[in-house]
Amino acid sequence: xxxxxxxxxxxxxxxxxxxxxxxxxxxxxxxxxxxxxxxxxxxxxxxxxxxxxxxxxxxxxxxxxxxxxxxxxxxxxxxxxxxxxxxxxxxxxxxxxxxxxxxxxxxxxxxxxxxxxxxxxxxxxxxxxxxxxxxxxxxxxxxxxxxxxxxxxxxxxxxxxxxxxxxxxxxxxxxxxxxxxxxxxxxxxxxxxxxxxxxxxxxxxxxxxxxxxxxxxxxxxxxxxxxxxxx
Amino acid sequence: xxxxxxxxxxxxxxxxxxxxxxxxxxxxxxxxxxxxxxxxxxxxxxxxxxxxxxxxxxxxxxxxxxxxxxxxxxxxxxxxxxxxxxxxxxxxxxxxxxxxxxxxxxxxxxxxxxxxxxxxxxxxxxxxxxxxxxxxxxxxxxxxxxxxxxxxxxxxxxxxxxxxxxxxxxxxxxxxxxxxxxxxxxxxxxxxxxxxxxxxxxxxxxxxxxxxxxxxxxxxxxxxxxxxxxxxxxxxxxxxxxxx
Numbered sequence: 477x478x479x480x481x482x483x484x485x486x487x488x489x490x491x492x493x494x495x496x497x498x499x500x501x502x503x504x505x506x507x508x509x510x511x512x513x514x515x516x517x518x519x520x521x522x523x524x525x526x527x528x529x530x531x532x533x534x535x536x537x538x539x540x541x542x543x544x545x546x547x548x549x550x551x552x553x554x555x556x557x558x559x560x561x562x563x564x565x566x567x568x569x570x571x572x573x574x575x576x577x578x579x580x581x582x583x584x585x586x587x588x589x590x591x592x593x594x595x596x597x598x599x600x601x602x603x604x605x606x607x608x609x610x611x612x613x614x615x616x617x618x619x620x621x622x623x624x625x626x627x628x629x630x631x632x633x634x635x636x637x638x639x640x641x642x643x644x645x646x647x648x649x650x651x652x653x654x655x656x657x658x659x660x661x662x663x664x665x666x667x668x669x670x671x672x673x674x675x676x677x678x679x680x681x682x683x684x685x686x687x688x689x690x691x692x693x694x695x696x697x698x699x700x701x702x703x704x705x706x707x
Numbered sequence: 708x709x710x711x712x713x714x715x716x717x718x719x720x721x722x723x724x725x726x727x728x729x730x731x732x733x734x735x736x737x738x739x740x741x742x743x744x745x746x747x748x749x750x751x752x753x754x755x756x757x758x759x760x761x762x763x764x765x766x767x768x769x770x771x772x773x774x775x776x777x778x779x780x781x782x783x784x785x786x787x788x789x790x791x792x793x794x795x796x797x798x799x800x801x802x803x804x805x806x807x808x809x810x811x812x813x814x815x816x817x818x819x820x821x822x823x824x825x826x827x828x829x830x831x832x833x834x835x836x837x838x839x840x841x842x843x844x845x846x847x848x849x850x851x852x853x854x855x856x857x858x859x860x861x862x863x864x865x866x867x868x869x870x871x872x873x874x875x876x877x878x879x880x881x882x883x884x885x886x887x888x889x890x891x892x893x894x895x896x897x898x899x900x901x902x903x904x905x906x907x908x909x910x911x912x913x914x915x916x917x918x919x920x921x922x923x924x925x926x927x928x929x930x931x932x933x934x935x936x937x938x939x940x941x942x943x944x945x946x947x948x949x950x951x
Contacts, residue, residue: 598793601755602807602859603782612806616797695797695839 494651505572513580538578568640587622627684714763725918738905741915747898786856790868792848794840801836826854846877
C-alpha cells in the first residue's frame with residue numbers, strides 16, 4: 477500500500493527537469509516542423525508533380541489521426557518493422573515534428589495563396605525568377621498572414637506535448653503523475669502543472685504578438701488594427 | 708519587331724484567338740480595339756509569355772516565347788503595364804520600380820535608385836517615392852506602374868487596358884505620360900476600349916472581333932467617316948463606346 481509523502485525540494489528539481497524536457501521537445505519539433513511545413517506548403521503551392529499530391533496526402537493523414545496513435549505507432553512500430561532502436565524522446569520529436577509540419581503546411585499554403593496571383597504573374601512578366609518571386613513578393617506578404625496562424629498552431633502544439641508522457645517521456649505531465657502518486661495532492665500538483673503549460677502558452681503568444689507588431693511596423697500595414705489568434 | 712504568326716488560343720473549348728497575324732515595327736504605337744472577350748488582352752499575354760498559345764509563333768526580334776531562354780530575353784526587352792496596376796503592396800513605390808532592374812538586369816542598387824527617382828520625377832511623383840502603393844490614387848498607381856515598366860529600359864511596352872479603371876482626370880494624367888513616350892519613339896502595343904486614348908497616341912489601329920483581326924489600318928483611316936461607313940460593325944462599336 478503506497479504511503480503519502482509531503483513535498484520536498486527534490487520535487488522542484490523534478491518539475492524543472494520535466495519543464496526542460498517539455499520545452500526541448502516543443503522547441504525542437506516546432507523549429508523543424510515549421511521548416512518542414514513551409515517546404516511542404518511551397519511544394520503544394522507550386523503544384524510540384526507527384527510531390528505536391530504526396531505531401532497533401534501525408535499532411536491529411538497526420539492532421540486527421542490522433543497524436544497518441546501516431547506516438548504508439550512510431551515508438552513501437554519503428555523498432556518492430558525496421559529494426560531501428562528509437563528512444564522515447566526521439567519518437568516524441570519525430571511525431572511532433574511531423575504533426576507540426578502537417579499543420580504548418582496548411583498555414584503556409586493558405587498564406588501563400590492569400591497573395592494575389594496577379595502579382596506573381598506580373599513579377600514573371602518582368603523576368604524575375606521563381607526564387608526571387610518567392611523571397612521578395614510572396615514570402616513577405618504571406619508572413620503577415622501566416623504569423624498569427626502559426627502562433628495558434630504552436631500554442632496548440634505546446635499542449636499536445638503533454639501526450640508524449642504516454643510513451644514514457646519524462647515531461648511535465650509525467651512529472652505531474654509522479655508527484656501526484658507520491659504526495660496524493662492532486663489539487664496542488666495538477667494546478668501547478670496546468671499553470672506551467674499556461675505560462676508557456678502565454679509566452680509563445682506574447683512572442684508572436686511582438687513579432688507580428690514588428691513585421692507590421694516595417695510595412696504598409698503599420699496603421700492597421702492587429703488581429704491575433706490568442707487574444 | 709514583334710511578330711505573331713497564326714496564333715491560336717482556346718480556353719475550355721472557347722476560341723479566344725483564331726489565327727492572329729500581327730507585326731509591330733520599332734517605333735510604332737499600335738492600339739488593339741475590340742469588344743469584351745475579343746481576345747485583346749490574350750494577345751498581350753501571349754507576347755509576354757503569361758499565356759502559352761496553342762499554336763502559332765510569337766517572336767520578338769530574334770527571340771521566341773516558345774523556349775525558356777527566349778522568353779526570358781523577351782521579358783527583359785518588353786515590359787508590361789497592367790489594368791489593375793499589380794504593384795507589390797508591401798514594397799514602397801521606389802522599391803516597386805527598382806526590384807526588377809536590380810534582380811533581373813543586375814543594375815547596381817545605387818544606380819537603380821537614381822534612375823527610379825528620375826522616372827518618378829518625369830511623371831511628377833518623386834515626392835511619393837517612399838510611400839506605399841495603397842497611399843496613392845489610381846492614376847498615381849498607374850504612373851508608378853509605367854515607371855516600373857520603363858525602369859527595365861525596355862525596347863517595347865505592352866499596355867493592357869491601363870486606363871480602364873481610372874476616371875477621366877486620372878486617365879488624362881496617364882495619357883500625358885504616354886504622349887511623352889510616343890515623342891521618345893517608344894514601341895508600344897496598347898490594348899484598350901477607350902477610343903480617345905487610342906486616337907491620341909496610336910499610329911495604327913487593329914480591331915479584333917471574336918479572336919480575329921477584322922481590320923488593321925492607320926489611325927487616321929480608322930477614324931475617317933468613309934472607313935466607318937464601309938465598316939458598320941466598327942461604327943456601331945465606336946458608337947457604343949462613345950455612349951451614343
